[in-house]
Amino acid sequence: MGVAEDVAAQEFWAGLRLTTQARIGLGRAGDGLPTREVLEFRAAHAAARDAVHNPLDVDALATAVSALGVGEPVHVRSRAGDRSEYLRRPDLGRLPGAVEVVAADRNVADRVAAANSPGARTIWSGAGLGCGDGMGMGAAGSRTDAEEVLAGVPYSGADVGFVLADGLSPRALSDHGVPMVAALMAALGDRYTFAPPVIATQARVALGDHIGAALGVTTVLVLIGERPGLSVADSLGIYLTHHPRPGRTDAERNCVSNIHPPEGLTYARAAQVTAALVDGARRLGRSGVDLKDTSTELPSAATPLVLDASSGRVNDIRRPGPSLVLDAVDPE
Known part of the structure; x- marks a missing residue:
């Protein structure tokens, strides 16, 4: 891979990394990972182990x-x-x-x-x-x-x-x-x-x-x-x-x-x-699978939606049934 291609690839992955904490586009050094990525992986693994055992x-x-x-x-x-x-x-x-x-x-x-x-x-x-x-x-x-x-x-x-x-x-x-x-x-x-x-x-x-x-x-x-x-x-x-x-x-x-x-x-x-x-x-009167929070799915507090458990479809009117769906709220 040429220098220009390498720079373009890094810019591509750099943009995607802004959307996730997952390890993506790590690159390579010969047949393995770059040393920096290996060390960062080991550090993350150590932090996870410490979080469990401390x-x-x-x-x-x-x-x-x-x-x-x-x-x-x-x-x-x-x-x-x-x-x-x-x-x-x-x-x-x-x-x-x-x-x-x-x-x-x-x-x-x-x-x-x-x-x-x-x-x-x-x-x-x-x-x-x-x-x-x-x-x-x-x-x-x-x-x-x-x-x-x-x-x-x-x-x-x-x-x-x-x-x-x-x-x-x-x-x-x-x-x-x-x-x-x-x-x-x-x-x-x-x-x-x-x-x-x-x-x-x-x-x-x-x-x-x-x-x-x-x-x-x-x-x-x-x-x-x-x-x-x-x-x-x-x-x-x-x-x-x-x-x-x-x-x-x-x-x-x-x-x-x-x-x-x-x-x-x-x-x-x-x-x-x-x-x-x-x-x-x-x-x-109960919690669990019958209780839903759909605030992130609703377009506005004025138009509550109800999930029809029998069909799996979302209707745009509230109707009685076995599930309770919460009204929308604006996140801070």
């Missing part, structure tokens, strides 16, 4: 979450005893193993009483109590039942509960968890009461069903670190489950994913979509 700083996160004024957080650990077991046994990450209070000030009783008074937007029925050890073992050495473990989670009866879960990228939760909760609180506004937040470690999404049921919330929002890739290692997802209880399936949830500004979804937009889904779930 533990969450629970105390630092708890301090930052407490500052939001939503209540003192409780820490729930799954039955996975360590990161290795968590990765090998996804089932253990879905079950609660232990509960403890985490706060910058361990004497939280006075602050809990003030921040969660009857007139406040956050409801609290008492500070969580330690229960079991990191493996979720009882005093006799046997596995503690989920209900017994979660007796340490304060029942609130609130409208919405926040579970901040490390998932497969604790880094994502550290980077985006607190500003995302702040954006959600602003988007949900005074229409809803909030339960005290729960920080979950070695956690899978379904652990939020147990926590939401223990909190007694109508809707639980699980903010969880998503599986890292070679382009993004700090992506956060929000899983919404209406009337959470153990045994809920993935078909009964809604997900807002790829939250990692500035490249991914912004906090404001993610909060906007999530708040609309919370509203929709309350109207429909």
